[in-house]
Every structure is written in structure tokens, then in C-alpha cells.
Amino acid sequence: MDLAKKLLKGDKRTLARLITLIENDDPHAIEVLKAIYNHTGKAHVIGITGPPGAGKSTLTDKLAKELNKRGKKIAIIAVDPTSPFTGGAILGDRVRMADLTNNPDVFIRSMGSRGTLGGLAKNTLGVIKAFDAYGMDYIFVETVGVGQSEVDIVKAVDTTILVMVPGLGDDIQAIKAGIMEIGDIFVVNKADLEGAHRTMMELETMLDFRQDEGWKPPVLEAIGRDNIGIGQICDNIEKHMDFLVKSDKLGYARRENVKKEIIEIAKGSMEVHIFNNNNKDNQLEILAERVANKEQDPYTASDEILKSFINRGIKND
């Protein structure tokens, strides 16, 4: 439990090491996460989502800087599910953040799903815990896309900022409708572009249809690149947490998230067990061969995998 102790003392190198262990699905990571678990729950976790091209990364950088100016410690997790294909995290370097990475109170980490067994969402939740126990005040989770895993990740945060951009066409309309309900704060970024005012109005109209109890999501203008509108967003982040605490919604939401997390971890563990077992007896390969040859259907094959898993139990790996 050396790592856990060091992390709780605020050792930044231990933090980096723990995150790497989590990403590598190292069993030791779980031990550390168990040990630090009751030191978590203090950080305010903020999801940043929206379509590609909305300028989420730049905006997140500026928010981090502003909150840091207000005396806070900040983590940014850039989640990029497409990176399994690249052989290297796309956002890994994030050159434009060079001025932030030299700041001891700001920690940036990119996460891809390359080589990840058991899912990116599961690992992201682990990394959030590591940052939380370490003592970060704010943890930003920035996603590249708007797919299922991003939605899953965003559901696990306290405050979601939906970043839109003027005039990206019809598909964006569809996405807007789809993700409207997950936003707590709406930002129209690149507000100097044509159509910004119309996008603001559309968002406000759509929000009128939403049933919210006690919290009316603000629609804010920003130009991330020029640091315009950043303070206002930070104020609203703080306001939203106040609301969550006072309305007792924070406890309820976090309890619901815990349920999803338990299931995610269980599914991830099972996947790891299945792969480990396949390395021993080739069961998965043999079944896949049969299914590919149409000698068996994948549902029956899957039942066999589950039965083996059940018969083996979870201690034998």
C-alpha cells in the first residue's frame, strides 16, 4: 500500500505511476484504488463534450487556467476512444498545452482505449478516483466524440458542459437534440463566427422544453482562443455545484453512478478473465472457429464462455 500512502501525501510522481497502472489493467492498480477509495468524493468532476470542431480542448485549457488562478488544483483527462487505431494517443502531446503542463497544480492526461481490456469508461473512472484522492479540486473529463462511451463517461460526472459552435449544419442539429438533456451548462464557443446568435437562440428554445427542477441551464457565449467568456463559465461551474449540494441532488446522482460503475467493473473483470483463460486453453479461439464455420451460432458459443467462467469462478486466474 506504499503507492496509496504516497498518493494521499500528494506525490505527483506516484499519481502518474498509478494512472499508468490503471491504463495497463495492472491488478495492483485495483489494490491501490480500493485503499484510496474512502478519500475520494471531494473533487468536482466536470464533463466537457460536444461535436468535433467545437474547440473543446482550447476551452478546457482556459477554464483550467482560470480556476488555477482562483487557487484551485486541476486535472484534465482527455478521453479519445479512437486512438486504439493510431498506435499512440492523438492528444498525447497536446503541444498547445505546454504552458499548462509546467504548472505544478495542473495535470493533463490523455486516455485512449488502445490495448484496454474491459473498457475505456471503466479506466476513466479509475483515473478520476486517482486524481480525486490526490487532492485535485476540479477534474475535467474532455471527450473527443459524442458516442456511447462518451455519453457513459459524461453520465458519471457532476457537471456537464456542452460546447456548441455556430453553424455546423443538419447533423449538428440532430446531435443537439440528442445530447441536450445531458448538459448542465451550454457554451456557444467561437462566438465571433457567423450564426452565433442564432445558435444561442436555438439552444434556449430547445431548453424551454426541458423539465428541470431548480436548475435552469445557462447558455453562455465564449471565444476560447481569446480567453473571452471564461470567467463566466467558471462562475457557473461553481454555481452548479452549490445547487447540487443544496438540493441534495449530488448524493442521489453519485449513488446512481455507483450502480453503473459496479456493473462496468464487473463486465470489465469478466472480459479480462475470459481473455486470460483463452491464453490457457484457447476456448475462445476454438469457439470462434466453429462459429465462423457456421457449425455453431455465436449465442450458444457465448453461453459456453459464460458457463466456463461460472465454473472456473473468479479466483483461478
Added chain:
Amino acid sequence: MDLAKKLLKGDKRTLARLITLIENDDPHAIEVLKAIYNHTGKAHVIGITGPPGAGKSTLTDKLAKELNKRGKKIAIIAVDPTSPFTGGAILGDRVRMADLTNNPDVFIRSMGSRGTLGGLAKNTLGVIKAFDAYGMDYIFVETVGVGQSEVDIVKAVDTTILVMVPGLGDDIQAIKAGIMEIGDIFVVNKADLEGAHRTMMELETMLDFRQDEGWKPPVLEAIGRDNIGIGQICDNIEKHMDFLVKSDKLGYARRENVKKEIIEIAKGSMEVHIFNNNNKDNQLEILAERVANKEQDPYTASDEILKSFINRGIKND
């Protein structure tokens, strides 16, 4: 097995019913899918992916029309992971496709993850099988986003078309890098927009870094809205399948996909079992309460869930 027989005879109403059963996680769907499984594998499955705003839907419609003109039967599955939040599939109506929906040889279905236990990817794979056994020649799987689940779905197809659009800024660059490796055919849509030529050149330069054996992904121009470049894309779809068959890559890729599918089904089944069991004894709720109160960590709670699952077996639900 009535449904299976009717489906194999080409009954369109049965097809629609089976898809609904799959979406509703109805156990009867699995029985039908098992019965039809050795009638699958004939269709050419094509993934259409790319950033929002690239005009994927319009392009897919035009491709379907063109292939239909060539005497083929076509299914389009529009996958929209964001729809759990909307209380209704965003792409559900797809008004612009009205002329296609009246065509007896074209079948369009939108899939969201609302209420889906066990994952959207699992269900999409089931729907692909239903279309395949029914006798569709081409099955298009069109995704809204570029997240993990889309990537998972796209990995399960035979040919992936990556649709790009000129000048969407830096984030798009990142996504391009990330998804470059999954494309078999690249289309620069809306090629009448400024910057189209530059985007084509960028794509070609990036593709030079790719290690491909025997297949050099073409970069094609198109204007979906005006039906320009559609025939050429269809030709390349056919060419790619020829290549897969002749190089024996088709068999290999489908075998690899089967492995992933077996795991997906297993994870989905376990999730369903856990939820069903929770309805009986509240185990998940009780554990979540404890974890939320920091009396237990989620990893230990998850182990308990797995142990109960293992002890119960999979027959008791």
C-alpha cells in the same frame, strides 16, 4: 421457429418484428437468431462513419439508391448512441428518406440505445444478422458519432467508408489521424466547398504512411446532395469486396469479429442477469448504497456481484 421460417422466406413484416424483438432484448429474438445463423454471411456489410456534419446520411441514401438501381437489396441501419436521452430516436423519421422507404428493396432502421441492456453494439450485430438472413445484398451501418461504440461497430463490418468534409478545423485533424486506419474507402463529401482539394491531398498524404497489404484505399470526391461521385463509390465498394474474397482476408476478418461478438454477447448477458437479479433481491441497490457511503469500495462490490452471478449460474433467471 415460425419467425425464422417466415424471415428466410423473405417476409418483410417478420423482419421488422424480429428487429423490434432484438431491440427490446426479448429472449425470443435470440432463439430466432440462433435458428437463422447459418443463413448469414452472404451480405456485404458496409460501415459509414465520419464526423458530424459530413453529410453521411444523405450520402448513404444516394449509395443505397444507386446500388438498388444495380438490382440489389439494401438495408440501412442508422446507429445513434445519443438517443437514450431523447425519449425517441432522433433519426427515427429521417424525413428526407421518404422516397427510399417506399421502395420494397430498401429497408431503413434507426437504432438508439434507449433502454438497451447489454449494449448497442450487441444489438446492432443482431440486426445485421436479421437483414443478412432475410437476403439483403448490402447492409449499411451508418453511425452518428465517432466514439468507442461506433468504432466497435465499424470494426465488425467488411468495408468501412470514412466520410470527411473540407475545412472543419483542428479537432477534425485529430479525428482524421485517429480513424484513418479504419477506412477502406475515403470520401471527401461536399466537395464543392472551399478546401476540398486540400483535404483530399491531406488524406492522401496520411494514407502514404499506412501499411496496407494489397489494398490502397482510394480517396474519392463526392457531393452527396447532388448525386455526384456516387457511382464511383459504389464501384469501389464492389472492388473492395472482390479484393477481400480473392485475398482471403474476408474469412480472417470475420473470424476475428466473431471473437469480439462472442465477448460482447457474454458481457451483455451478464448485465441482463445482474439487472434481473437485482429486481429480485436488490443486491445491486444495497451494494451501491454501501459504496456511496464509502463503507465499501466499488471493486469489492463488483466482485460480490460477480460471485453472486457465478453462484446462481445462468439458468436461474
